[in-house]
Amino acid sequence: MLMKVINKVTPDQVRWKINALTKKYKDCIDNGQGAMSFKYFNEMHQILGRYNDNGGNYRLASGVIQNQEDLDRDKSKRNIPYKTSTPFRKLRAERRAKVELDKQWIDYIRRQEEQKQIRDERYERSLRLKEEELQLRKKELEIKQSLALKKLQLKEKKQEEMLKIEREKCVLLRKLIADQELIRQ
Known part of the structure; x- marks a missing residue:
């Protein structure tokens, strides 16, 4: 057959x-x-x-x-x-290549946006941390300043008390000397 x-x-x-x-x-x-x-x-x-x-x-x-x-x-x-179909085949191949390039470009842009967003988030977080650190330093300086002021006030108070005691001593010594002179006379 x-x-x-x-x-x-x-x-x-x-x-x-x-x-x-x-x-x-x-x-x-x-x-x-x-x-x-x-x-x-x-x-x-x-x-x-x-x-x-x-x-x-x-x-x-x-x-x-x-x-x-x-x-x-x-x-x-x-x-x-x-009837040749080569130009149509080339057009289809070009269209497919263009679509593929468009997809790659969109992926690239999406990745760039994601990286930019991650970078922005890191920058904002870093900025927040620096602001918090600055606030903590400011509070620390305020506390140190407050402590220094209190220490200074305590020193002044002690000096005032010492001066008061010394004045009282002087008054008592003058009185004692005056009394002794009166007794000698």
Whole structure:
């Protein structure tokens, strides 16, 4: 049965069919639809693996590497008008790259905002701590000043008492001397 089908299919027809399937597979990968819109997606994915658009080369099931020049020659031989989807593929790739860059930019801005917020919180906390430290130093100075004033007042009070005692001594000594002079006379 297979021999009858193989005899009816030319190598060019096989190549064209494989190229068409590969193109459809690439389109499905590019637009992200995958197995939803392409019946043979899983089989092609097993054969081709992940499509790599870097060089435009891909491996056919036969193991031969087909490049874009060979494909262009095959297309010109067919004389079938070919509608290229490369600009659309590039646009989709550019859009995806732009979306990815936008996501990265948004993540970067979000991280910058978070870091700024953390920095601001640290700065505010540091400022609060410095203000508290300043208030504590101010209170400490007030307490020291109050203690120094009290000590000074106590010293003055002691000196006043000592002066009062000394004055009383002097008064008593004068009285004693005056009394002794009166007694001698």
